[in-house]
Amino acid sequence: MIFGVFDKKSLPLVALFLVGLIFLPYAVPRFYIYLTSVILVTGLLATSLNLVLGYGGMYQFHHAVFYGIGAYTTALMLTKTSLPVWFAFASAPVVAAFFGLVIGLICARLSSLHFGMLQISLGSLIWAIVYRWYDFTGGDDGIHGIPVSEAISTTTSAYYFILVITALCLLLMFVIIRSPFGRILQALRDNPERCEAIGVNITRHRIIAMVIAALFAGAAGSLFVTLEGSVFPELLSWTLSLEILIMCLLGGWFTFFGPMLGACLIISLRTFAGNYTEYWTLILGLMMMLTIFFLPKGVFGFINELFRSGSPSQPLEEGSNAAD
């Protein structure tokens, strides 16, 4: 239950969902394919944030930086070098992870709010450099018309590329969360002092967690380039960082698919409410206030609670399976 509503019994549900996504392009107009791609990319970003936020309990306040770094890495590789396309994509997570390591080394010894604040300052510094370095990053204009490979340049082919990579990344993150490392990460969230007392080097594990989260955020960034063919400094902005924090919150940050659901909610809201009113952030703000006031564990978290209180006798954990 801790790992979300999707235990073994709900695995078929996930599989069904995935099949639905595979056949989606045959069923809906192109705009919806594009929209689903946006949701997948943003959802991947939010899930990578949740790895450190929801599972690690770390105040990762400026996660978008790694997303932006991934996107810019791919963009710069494609426009400024003649290296193969796959290399441009593969280097995005690596470079993002490297920045995750550097920022992690600086921040990880601090706790809670101070950790978050130092991260905001470092992230803002990177943002400011990208924003102003016209010769290299294109400054506040960004880089447009990035030549992404032919094979993934149509909406549908880009969609499949994004779907495959996102599914792979989610699977990897799921495995990591259930691994011993993932367990220690959650232990760190629940009680850092106890965690240290059972022999865990807290700082080291926090840094590893940040590197992993940055890696996946970087992958999401390179997918953004596939989708939009452009990059701009807003990708590293604090506003985006807060937006994905909201996605985690709305979906529920103690669940694995919560952030993806949150991304889906917010992007759909932006797209559809945005058609009727330019004041959709007002609606989002009010939604958030209501969520925080009444559903502090998010939508999935809330369903989870309902489910749990509905069947208290049911085994809560897969630990019981292993014990059989």
Place this chain on the structure above:
Amino acid sequence: MLQIKALRKSFDGFQAVKEANLSVNTGEVVAVIGPNGAGKTTLFNLVSGQIRPDGGSVQFKGEDICGLSPHQLCRKGMSRSFQIVKIFSRMSVFENVQTAVISRMKKTSHLFTPARSIAVKETLSILEAMGLSDKRDRISGLLSHGDQKVLEMAISLGSDPQLLILDEPTAGMSGEETAMAIDLMKRLSRDMGLTILFCEHDVEMVFSFSDRIMVMQQGSTIAQGTPEQIRNDPQVRKAYLGGHD
């Protein structure tokens, strides 16, 4: 196994621990007693590396351990429980203990193997020994206070320590729970051969089952010896037991 000499620590000018001396031999059960604010918890925090001492020395298995961090001390075979319950409250009882075992097996950086199949037997045997088997799938944060205290001990055991440090293991427990906890501690010491250092309010309980007792007052050790010696120590009688003995 553990030698503490002239340990000192002050916070903002307040001397929490002034002159603490203690030695614990292998296999012993040693209790630290003293009135509230005598510095017992601070002493334990100093020993287990939560805070750094201002002066004095702590030796563990003949090695100076001052300044080592809690996780390094845990690796050396020292494990502790806390006065205020510190457990992984969103995990099940089973996972709580399993996490400690995983950490001891140094598998905490493994990324791609499932955690749930690691160390199942060992975890279950600890749960069995602590009488938590029937609660193993409960979310630990929802357990009763008494069970959480027992779980604390179980987590400590997951680190397979030689020295177990328990900070008020029965604090806040009901009479029945206390009796059970004491029984548990007796078995840990007898059956598993653990060396136990603990502190406690309940003087009767301490006298009933410790091998040796150290008495602290206002941050200093005022006496150390067998329960018999402590009972007859004039200074202790005056300072601590005086009122009602």
Place this chain on the structure above:
Amino acid sequence: MELFSGLSFSVLCIQILVGLSKATILFIVASGLTLILGVLRIPNLAHGSLYMIGAFTTYSIATAFSQSSLGFWVALLLAPLIVALIGLIMEQGLFRFLYKRDHLMMLLFTFSFTLVFGDLVKLLWGSDYRSLAVPEIFQGSYTLLGMPFPRYNLFLLLLGPVFAAGLWFLTNRTLLGKISRAAAVDREMVGAVGINVNLVYAAVFVLGCYLAGIGGALVAPTQNISQGMDHSIIIEIFLIVIIGGLGNVWGALLGAVIFGLTDAIGILIAPQFGIVFPYLAVISVLIFRPKGLLKSIW
């Protein structure tokens, strides 16, 4: 006198003064944030929005009284009060029910306010930017070291110490200040001795919002009043509060001066990367003193 590559001594001096006058506004806004952080423990992201609302309200009031030369001064008086009133409604209506929530929740809750306020401002004032003339008596410039220095900036420069002294008086010499400092250290204790903690919290929150309003009013004649000024200020004042030490008003002053000066001088050294310098300064402070320069009460 040339210092290096065309940078003359007088340009540097003027730039320092400009930086300090900018620091005044940053200090006023940041002191409000740090008070709220220190006493109520709320990382109030909506502080920037309140500052923006202060600026827009100042614009509206000042234009409404545009026949009179006192328009700006009336606005300077009224706009912060309006902002304080909004703060009172926020605190009494919502925040006081959430004090037990963790910082992350509070952070996101206040962020939802920034979304709502952002759109409300757009709804009320439209998306165009506004600009407000400097009040009559401060129009024009003085000449310092052969360089022009705007009179309004001098006014701001003089205002900084006034506010610093006022806040010092408030926190050290008044009952409210003493109680709120005690409440910041130990909430239960203050409640236990029979003081109405909720009232203290409300007062501090309203005061903090009032300061945000003042900052907005003062900044109105110096720059375009626009959507998005909430986002740009909030990150700056948060960093100021952090490098000063959370909850420490003097820290906010120190942080504001560091931020204002590095910003002003950075532009001289490398015009293109001017905005990078304050962040560099913040990071170098935090690497060596992660909890801020002065004593943090957290």
